[in-house]
Amino acid sequence: MVDRYDVVVAGGGPAGLIAAKTAAAQGGKVLLLELQAQIGGQIQSANWAPSELLTPNLKDAVVSDVKEVRFHSSRHRLIARGNFGSIIDRGVFDKLLANEAIAGGAEIIVGCPVKELLIGGEAVRGVRIEAGGWREDIECEVVIDATGARGEWSGLMLKKAMGMDWNAEKLIVSNEYLMANAEDDQAVDIFFNSYFSPQGNAWIYPLGRSLALAGIRGVRIHPDIALDEFMGRMKIPRLEKASPIAAYRAQLPFRSDPVTYGNGIIAVGSSAGQVYPLSGHGLKYAMECGEIAGRVAVDAITEGDVTKKGLEEYERRWRSKFGVELKIGQLLCEGLKISPDKKINLLFDLADELKLQDAIVKIFTGAELKPSISKLFEHAGVRKIFGREIYEKIIAMCE
Template sequence: MLEYDVVVVGSGPAGCMTAKYAAKEGVSTLIIEEDAEIGEPVQCAGLISKRAVEESELKSKSFINCELKGAIIHSHSHDVRIESPSPEKRAFAIGRSVFDKELAKEAQKEGADIILGSKVKRVKKRAGETKLTISTTGEEEIRASVVIGADGARSGVAKMAGMKVTKNFLNCVQVEGEYEMDEAFAEIFVGKTIAPGFFAWAIPINEDVARIGLCIDKRFSPHPNPLLFLKRNLSEHPVIARKYKGSSSNFTVGTIPIPVGAGLLRRRGRGQTVSVDKEGGLMLVGDAAAQVKPVTGGGVYYGMKCGKIAGEIAAKACLTGDMKVLNAYERRWRKEIGKEIAFGLKVHRLRCVISDKDFDTIFRTLSQDAVLQLIKRKGDMDYPSVVFREFLKHPRLIKLMAMNILKYLYTK
């Protein structure tokens, strides 16, 4: 039987960063990945901030497809163009397959082992050690002091260990296709018929090709299948259909977890999910712990950030032999991003209940010069609450909130 101090299930950005930071502390570390190749299949639009590129600590930038100058947001009858004010605030379209492989190499350099093509099928919890059964050709057991589920949105580790995780997900779909681009601007499209409960996007990856996709929140959608909306956008949307030139490839479907928030009508903390089971020596990180931005669905930056904390704390628990140390994980990551997620959930709930006419009002307001300057100054794709809090002081948006308050309050 294989034995490790720390076993990380999943080799996405969160898993690789967790393993790198655990191995760095000197504990024996293993990553188990069910797919035969790291980074494949890709389920990501690959839009990340300059800050996230830095968080990856990767020296080679071979994973960058293209640097973006800003974003154009389209509502039903209004467009807002937001140009990045400085190189510091730029975003990048990245190739996740290369990115994840590079992150895995860094974990290996620190001493982590990787087993590919092996799925974790059972988790047996016991104080002091947890056993995983993995299946490759046959079945094999692995013993670990700490097991970390970095196994994505529908974490099997969390389910098998009986940990409470979110039940709400965005359903997403994406293709890469030829797309007419004026400049390297990401395009965002909002509207109930375009992507109910979320938004659609076109992210350029070079001069001729973009990732075109969308997510829906099926609780607010007349249909649970996002593909119907993608097909309609590609053939009928006034902007997407005009710019899309066909030749689709790399079709992908996926899910993004919506974290569980305290909610206005619920008591603080009630229903909140957990990312640590110290008795069983179990932790969750990345999408498995719903460490994503509810406003944009982005999880790469938060996953890496929380992975560093998870790896360090798991190693400390192994080195001291005290599993109570694991409790610090939940506290530390919530301190870093908990408030941002909680605020993002409120914005997400508002977006789900407002009408297309309300979106037009919002974007008309955003295109006022003073507001655009504010976005340029305070806009931050990793911490959007800063600028949203400022928007909510605008009289027109206060009125819009007041008109939607009942729908907002009674939305779960």
């Protein structure tokens, strides 16, 4: 390990790995530090990924293509069929990304928790890593915070550079079980029930080989109890003979931070709140914003300005690409906040009647969002469900 790097990336998930790969490809001397003992370790066993993210090098991580999505409410089941991306094995996926980053020139060290930022004057100058009785300071020009939003050492920029912490009221918590001996049903099931998952949802993803991922997310819930109660009460046929063999807890912010960059530091992925609020999906934002972060970091170093002014291009680029999309997701959540079960039932009734199943899937996942929103809100019944104020704000953003 050299004494000084151009870029240090804290966190070895997709956001950090893509940032490291991109910065190295731009000629930067890059070090990525991962808290866990392996890349793709005890994180999450699977993600629902958009097709456009799955380059040929990453397709070995695909465990199932999503051809059918079943949405469940308290009185309705809405079925959509089409090409809706793939379920990926995150352990494999992250390791493939790490392979690309290392091949491109980045260094990766695992088992290295970043516990502090090195600050000189008013700027971040590097990181401090600690493990057991060992401590080391690593200096760099730019730190990219990809530490996520869960756990003591997450949200590095928010906690250590801004002196803040996650607002519990703006966090959504989740738990997932890897289920063995599940029925080999290749559909994705999404459940809306405000009793089990207030302001969230539950899901079942097919993983093949008689495995499935069952999860739940919501606000102000105990995720373990909520998932156990959901599975116990719902009596889901595909899981009737299945048992959990692994559990994965997480938390995600509802919305992006007001500022995702500072003097010598950039935040990316869920560390920056780059998560689609309606579904909690964040892989697309993590990877694409990670690429933007890597490019901007090296450009700023090349130009000799890693101050907040020199890094503000990161904020401008990612918000230009995804800011409206994330804001629409927030507004959709707000529109469903009061009487959510009643509104979801009405929405599914209308979607079934008007053949809008495809639009519902795309709005839920944030795919092709603007045209899908415009198609859905053509109908007066849908506008009534969300209310005039929410409708007008969303449509104005789609123009």
